[in-house]
Amino acid sequence: MSNAETDAAAVRCGALVEGDRPTGSPRVDVLSAREVPLGGPRAMRVRRTLPQRERTLIGAWCFADHYGPHQVAASAGMNLPPHPHTGLQTVSWLFSGEIEHRDTLGSHALIRPGEMNLMTGGHGIAHSEVSTPNSTVIHGVQLWVALPEEHRSTARDFQHYVPEPVEVDGAGIKVFLGSLVGRTSPVRSFTPLLGAEIVLEPHATLTLTVDEAFEHGLLVDSGPIRLIDTVLRPTELGYVPRGTETLTMANETDAPARTLLLGGPPFDEEIVMWWNFIGRSHEDIAKAREDWEASSERFGVIEDFPGGRLSAPALPNSVITPRRNPPPR
Numbered sequence: 348m349s350n351a352e353t354d355a356a357a358v359r360c361g362a363l364v365e366g367d368r369p370t371g372s373p374r375v376d377v378l379s380a381r382e383v384p385l386g387g388p389r390a391m392r393v394r395r396t397l398p399q400r401e402r403t404l405i406g407a408w409c410f411a412d413h414y415g416p417h418q419v420a421a422s423a424g425m426n427l428p429p430h431p432h433t434g435l436q437t438v439s440w441l442f443s444g445e446i447e448h449r450d451t452l453g454s455h456a457l458i459r460p461g462e463m464n465l466m467t468g469g470h471g472i473a474h475s476e477v478s479t480p481n482s483t484v485i486h487g488v489q490l491w492v493a494l495p496e497e498h499r500s501t502a503r504d505f506q507h508y509v510p511e512p513v514e515v516d517g518a519g520i521k522v523f524l525g526s527l528v529g530r531t532s533p534v535r536s537f538t539p540l541l542g543a544e545i546v547l548e549p550h551a552t553l554t555l556t557v558d559e560a561f562e563h564g565l566l567v568d569s570g571p572i573r574l575i576d577t578v579l580r581p582t583e584l585g586y587v588p589r590g591t592e593t594l595t596m597a598n599e600t601d602a603p604a605r606t607l608l609l610g611g612p613p614f615d616e617e618i619v620m621w622w623n624f625i626g627r628s629h630e631d632i633a634k635a636r637e638d639w640e641a642s643s644e645r646f647g648v649i650e651d652f653p654g655g656r657l658s659a660p661a662l663p664n665s666v667i668t669p670r671r672n673p674p675p676r
C-alpha cells in the first residue's frame with residue numbers, strides 16, 4: 348500500500364506519557380474512517396482509520412487502510428507501481444482477491460486471503476502491489492507497524508505466514524502476529540504486537556483474555572459488533588486503552604461478522620510519518636525523499652515491473668509539525 352494523498356500531510360505521532368494507567372471499566376473510543384483515493388484516475392478508494400487526529404498509534408500499529416469489497420471489473424482494482432518505505436513494516440491481509448507483490452529483495456509473491464505478508468522496510472525498500480486477473484473482488488486491509496529506534500534502520504525483509512484457524516466459542520480466529528487463544532504466530536516483530544482476524548458466528552459472544560499491558564483496536568469489516576458496551580459499525584475502529592485483561596465482543600446479527608483485533612503496548616517514541624516514510628525528524632524524511640528521487644541504492648530496483656515508479660510528492664514548505672496521541676485516560 349502507498350499513501351497517495353496529494354497533500355501528503357505530515358503527521359508526527361506519539362509519545363505517550365509513561366506512568367498513566369486508566370482506571371475502572373475500559374471505555375471504547377470509536378474512530379471513524381475517512382475515504383482516501385490510492386492515486387490514479389480510476390483509483391480505488393480506501394478507508395483510513397489510522398492515523399487520525401484523535402489517535403495516531405495503537406501499540407506500534409500506525410496506519411490502517413481498509414478497502415473493498417471492490418468489483419475489480421468496475422474499477423482499477425489495486426495498481427500501485429514501485430514505491431519506497433522506511434522505518435516501518437507493512438502487513439497485508441486479504442479477505443478476498445489476489446495481489447501480486449514484488450519488492451527490491453527480489454521477492455515475487457502472491458498475496459491471498461488468510462495469508463499474511465509482512466514486509467520490513469527498515470533502512471529502505473521498494474515494492475509494487477497489483478491485483479491480479481484472478482481477482483474479481485478485492486477486499487482486505489493494509490497495516491503499517493512503526494519500527495522502534497533500535498531497529499528502524501534494519502535490513503529489508505519479507506515474511507509470509509498462513510495461520511491455522513482455531514474455533515473458540517462460536518468464533519473462527521486466525522492469529523497472524525503475537526499470541527491469542529493459545530496460538531502464537533512465529534512471525535518476528537520488533538515490538539510486542541497482536542494481530543488476528545476474528546469471524547463471529549451469528550449471535551456469538553466471545554470473551555478473550557488479553558495482555559493488560561496492551562492497548563487494542565478492533566477494526567470492524569462486517570457487523571455491527573458490540574465491543575464491551577459499545578456498538579461498532581462496519582469500517583469503524585474501536586480503541587480500548589491498556590489495563591484490561593479481557594475483551595468481550597458480540598455479534599447480535601443473523602449473519603457472520605468479521606473483524607481484526609490489533610494490539611500492542613503503547614509506543615513511547617515520537618515518530619514522523621510523511622508519504623511512505625517514517626523517521627524521527629523532518630531531516631530524516633527529507634533525506635529519504637531525496638534518496639528515492641535520486642534512485643539511490645538505499646531502496647533498490649524492481650527489475651521486472653512493467654512500468655514506471657511512483658514519484659514522491661513535494662515536501663511541505665514548513666518543517667513538519669507535531670501531531671500527538673491524546674494523553675492516556
Ligand code: MN
Pocket residue numbers: 348349430432437474623
Ligand atoms: Mn506500500
